[in-house]
Amino acid sequence: MAQNIISRCGIAALALATLALGTITLPARAASEPIKVKVFVAAMFEIGENTGDRAGEFQHWYERYWVKSPPHAVKGALKPVYCNDDGVCGAVLGMGKVNSSSSMQAILLDPAYDFSQAYFILSGVAGTPPSRGTIGDVSWASWLVDYDLGHRWAPEEGKPGEPVFMPRKGYESYRLFQLNPALVGWAVKLSQGTNLQDSDAARQYRMRYPEKRAQAAPAVTTGTHMTGDTFFHGPGLSKEAQYIAKLYGADDYVITEMEAAAITLVIKRQFGTDRVLSLRGAVNFDQGNPNETTLQHLDPAPGQTAGGFAETVANIEAAGSRVVDHIVTDWPEWQKGVPPLPGK
Structure with a gap:
């Protein structure tokens, strides 16, 4: 007993001495606690560096929120995660369903982050049918539909003019997501007044199409x-995409992209979809104009591309940051869920 008391006194004295010398570091509890994420912004690719060169999908977000934030490597994710002091985090996930969703899964499982109350903005560039959109548009998804999950056959193997797609049974909960209408309504309301950039090249290119919306x-x-994952193209496959959207009871097909439904499924399995948004900017039409074939549109001659890419990636961040900033500023109101939309 006496030896134990002497031992404890000796340890206590040593601790006091080292504290006085400034050589002991006590564990900081806050440092071990996970970051409480308020908004997570996902981009799919960046062209070069995160800042200072030609901007891809991530650069404008990075320059707005994370220039002073250190990168945090996540095992299993394609690129590091960045977070600022306001709880806004983001990363480049990679292009395509498998690439992006595996990164998202790794990030959600990293104990460094608490996503239990997080909102997600899945952002990137996309295509649009000329009857529904134009170069430079930014679009908030009301529905996400997986284009690939089903059966397809060659047109000559079916009846002329009939669809060549049939949904596969068993994928009902994987292939279709209706995003929270209240959250989508907020996103549209907050971003509608955004001053969207345009370019002379995009204006000239639009005139090749007869559709008023284009x-x-x-x-x-x-x-x-x-x-x-299939980069479908041409009026026939655009019509098929619209057919699938209507077959599933979704809204009009307005955007073709490669990741959002897959990422949303990953988020759904842990946190549901009530706080998920998909934001896309249109940088191309999903088909050629009436004077060119589909292959000519896919492989254009020099100087015949759409233009407007730089303006569109800027538009994505300009519209999306309005939603991010609103949620963070009014976090006490948004923390527990999406507030009711104010009356008109």
């Missing part, structure tokens, strides 16, 4: 985003 100036829109 010729219009960029706008904030909403509708179904079609997710497909």
Whole structure:
């Protein structure tokens, strides 16, 4: 007993001495606690560096929120995660369904982060049918539909003019997501007044298309985003995408992209989909104009591309940051869930 008392006194004296010398570091409890994420912004690719060169999908977000934030490598994720002091985090997930969703899964499982109350903005560039959108548009998804999950066959193997797609049974909960209408409504309301950039090249390119919507100036829109690893193209497959959207009871197909439905499924399995948004900017039409074939549109001659890419990636962040900033500023109101939309 006496030896134990002497031992404890000796340890206590040593601790006091080292504290006085400033050589002991007590554990900081706050440092071990996970970051409480308020908003997570996902981009799919960046062209070069995160800042200072040609901007891809991530650069404008990075320059707004994370220039002073250190990178945090996450095992299993393609790129590091960045977080600022306001709880706004983001990362480049990678292109395509498998690439992006595996990164998202790794990030959600990292104990460094608490996503239990987080909102997600899945952002990137996309295509649009000329009857529903134009170059420079930014679109909030009301529905996400997986384009690939089903059966397809060659047109000559079916009846002329009939669809060549049939949904596969068993994928009902994987292939279709209706995003929270109240949250989508907030996103549209907050971003509708955004001053969207445009370019002379994009204006000239639009005039190749006869559709009024294709010729219009960029706008904030909403509708179904079609997710497909298949980079479908041409009026026939665009018509098929619209057919699938209607077959599933979703809104008009307005955006073709490669990741959102897959990422949303990963988030759904842990946190549901009530706090998920998909934001896309249109940088191309999903088909050629009446004077070119689909292959000519996919492989254009020099100087014949759409233009407007730089302006569109800026538009994505300009519209999306309005939603991010609103949620963070009014966090006490948003923390427990999406507030009711104010009356008109």
